[in-house]
Amino acid sequence: MTADYSTKTRDLLQRLTAFFDQHIYPNEERYLREVDANRRAGNAWIPSKVIDELKPIAQREGMWNLFLPHPYEGQGGISNLDYAPLCELMGRVMWSGEVFNCSAPDTGNMETLERYATDAQKQRWLKPLLAGEIRSAFLMTEPAVASSDATNIQCTIRREGDEYVINGRKWFSSGAGNPRCAIFIVMGKTDTEAPRHAQQSMVLVPRDTPGVTVVRPLTVFGYDDAPHGHMEVTLENVRVPVDNILLGEGRGFEIAQGRLGPGRIHHCMRSIGAAERALESMIDRLADRVAFGKALSEQSIWHERIAESRCMIDQARLLTLDAAHRMDTVGNKEARSEIAMIKVVAPNMSCKVVDWAIQAHGAAGVSADFWLADAYAQQRTVRIVDGPDEVHRNAIAKIEIAKRAALRAPRVV
Structure with missing residues (x-):
């Protein structure tokens, strides 16, 4: 393993560096002022105007969905090795990843959907995520258990006819505070009697489903990370079609x-x-x-x-x-x-x-x-x-x- 980057990577890195010099660094203070002004006005959970202005530019310049290693309908196709120095550059300014549609948790959720979702699920959720039209959240961590061991999860996903009924409390659900967050990937248990690592499943839950409540934003060392946010979320008798399961029961x-x-x-x-x-x-x-x-x-x-x-x-x-x-x-x-x-x-x-x-x-x-x-x-x-x-x-x-x-x-x- 050498430290040499490919010709493709060097070209992308040069272009991305120029983009940062022209568009990201000069807008750092504006971004902070914008978030602060929204907070003082009583609502910090408003999408950034700066990011909204820069996204179309990034798309036009071909710096969009760089994280996706397996291409999907013309999107992505850059290896993890090629992406490494590009993502490193994005780490210099913490909000910059969203400009290129390369911010967590959307990146992980999009990779999950690309790898495990059905064609219908991809059309419904992956395509608008790749287009940057919506945001997403991943709901795994829970306040009542040590979630570093995912088998501890207590959220239940019970089948009733053609629906799953979901009950649980999640927290530090990053991205759930953004008003454009439209879809949750929720991890819970479908069968508590199955072998330890076959009890869990993942299901797609639209944000506006009845029974979904975003309780509060959680702070990290006093920061609420608005408008992204790390939210506590309750799911009370939330019903979704059985077609919303990812890969199948027990595959979570x-x-x-x-x-x-x-x-x-x-x-x-x-x-x-x-x-x-x-x-x-x-x-x-x-x-x-x-x-x-x-x-x-x-x-x-x-x-x-x-x-x-x-x-x-x-x-x-x-x-x-x-x-x-x-x-x-x-x-x-x-x-x-x-x-x-x-x-x-x-x-x-x-x-x-x-x-x-x-x-x-x-x-x-x-x-x-x-x-x-x-x-x-x-x-x-x-x-x-x-x-x-x-x-x-x-x-x-x-x-x-x-x-x-x-x-x-x-x-x-």
Whole structure:
């Protein structure tokens, strides 16, 4: 596995970089002012005008649905390896992914629908999602159980004739706060007597179905992430047609594993972009500040932190590229160890680099005047979403033990 990008990737990266220089960076302050104005007016949950203006430009320039590795009706078709540096660039500005229709949880939901949905489900939900006409949410995590173990889920999906009746409480349902969110992918249990990993199913629930209630937005380190939002949602006797099941009853855990692999590596790609920008901000700030008679950038402690940041970022990037390459060549299941490793490494690395950048900025670093406090909240959260560090370390250890056990097994002659 080398660090060389393909000709296709280099071209896309050059074009995407130019797009950021022309359209994204100049609009960062406007985006924040817009959200703040909506909040002061009493409704932060209004789609961004900035993003709405930039989406058609991105579409016209061919930078749309870049995340989708398997093409669908002319959309997507870029490998995970090709997408890695593009997604990294999007990680430098946290709202930028939506401009290119490459933001979570829609990316994971669209991949799920492309891989597992029926043709009718794709026409109804995947096509408008790929067109950027609607948004979506993924409802798996629950407040009453340790959702890092998906078999704990208590939401019930009970069949009654030609309908499923759904009852449960979900939270941290990212994207459910957006008024354009039209479809939920809900994970729940259809058969509590089945084997442990065959009890769960996934079903498509339109947002406007009777019995669906968005209870409240949840904050992350005080941020509500409007207009995206992480919502608590209740489902009370929600009825949907049996045709809304994804893949079939008892296949939910299987779908979750297929969905979360790409989602995890996308988080890692964005984490690297955030860390890279944090390092740049750290260096710039250190050069501009003088303490005890000399620039902070001349003090040895900061030399160590700058050097360590560069080492950690590049190590994480190479591990991400290796995982992406494995996903493209042997599939997500066979690449599960590499995905788990980078899911541990990248957000921990980014947390550390962003933390050092905050330290370099002093009191300003924890204020809302700079992007670093928000970035830290985001990166710290990534250590939990799509499986916490402990779960991934456990999976890595089991794989390593199994590999060694296979080598040590006595040969039959």
